[in-house]
């Protein structure tokens with residue numbers, strides 16, 4: 020019964036051979052997984068289970084065939100900022116791993132230690148047309164839906180700074196291990212005169228609780244690793260050179276839990292937010308487009324860029 024969750028077809032197969040099939044059937048009927056749900060997609064992986072077709076090298080993927088643990092390394096120098104190409108590569112990589120029946124877990128990390136991800140590429144929202152920023156935002160939504168809604172064990176191995184969109188990626192994972200030291204993490208959007216969208220704010224609330232999230236979001240706080248651990252924003256700290264090894268050990272513990280029960284439990288708790296974004300996708304795109312192209316916001320972004328360059 021507790022076989023891999025590969026998509027709708029294998030779930031149906033598992034149900035038909037299972038004595039407890041009725042229970043699971045009722046579960047899936049009750050939760051009515053939507054069209055983008057990882058649990059509904061049909062697997063398309065090749066015979067050897069590898070289908071990593073990214074045409075660029077901004078995302079590097081390696082997979083241990085024995086354990087089924089894939090490591091996804093962001094590789095967009097100098098700071099892994101999330102531009103359109105990066106968002107598309109990440110999404111396609113997450114989806115390919117999702118559909119790879121031999122993959123059970125994903126570790127997300129940076130190829131360049133000291134910076135996990137600097138967040139959205141600010142240049143993608145600076146003096147761009149409304150249509151361009153709308154398309155950019157949709158790419159972010161789609162990437163997030165694929166990571167947050169993944170059946171896999173997802174672990175962020177945060178080997179450096181992780182502001183804004185870096186924190187968004189981390190919060191979309193199941194567990195976060197961060198490098199000790201001077202590195203920071205948080206949702207600092209308000210410092211750029213931006214407002215984090217409802218789905219991102221909600222993940223912060225879900226992870227650190229209402230009061231702390233409300234405060235952190237309002238002041239756009241960036242926390243050191245120690246403070247982030249104290250708040251529960253990350254789950255564990257490790258010396259920077261050990262972050263990957265600690266992540267692999269932690270994943271192995273998680274993989275002792277039967278995949279199906281773990282993934283269904285995860286989906287049951289994440290489905291409301293996934294559905295809410297799917298339902299309000301266009302409204303969310305419009306808000307982003309209208310907000311970011313406002314002249315006052317463009318001036319704030321320009322000032323922020325100048326501050327970054329002058330650093």
Ligand SMILES: CCCCC/C=C\CCCC/C=C/C(=O)SCCNC(=O)CCNC(=O)[C@H](O)C(C)(C)COP(=O)(O)OP(=O)(O)OC[C@H]1O[C@@H](n2cnc3c(N)ncnc32)[C@H](O)[C@@H]1OP(=O)(O)O
Nearest residue numbers: 100137138139140141180182183184213214307310327328
């Ligand atoms: C309901 C309302 C809806 C409205 C919604 C509106 C907005 C929603 C936003 C939602 C979510 C996400 C937002 C974001 O992610 S915004 C981006 C925020 N990111 C940051 O604030 C981080 C900025 N970067 C840094 O703090 C540092 O670069 C660092 C990550 C700590 C790394 O430091 P260091 O290693 O010293 O590198 P440098 O600072 O020297 O940077 C190297 C070059 O990279 C450029 N850079 C850095 N970050 C970015 C970025 N995010 N985008 C574009 N470019 C970036 C930096 O300027 C340097 O360029 P140079 O070499 O040409 O000088």
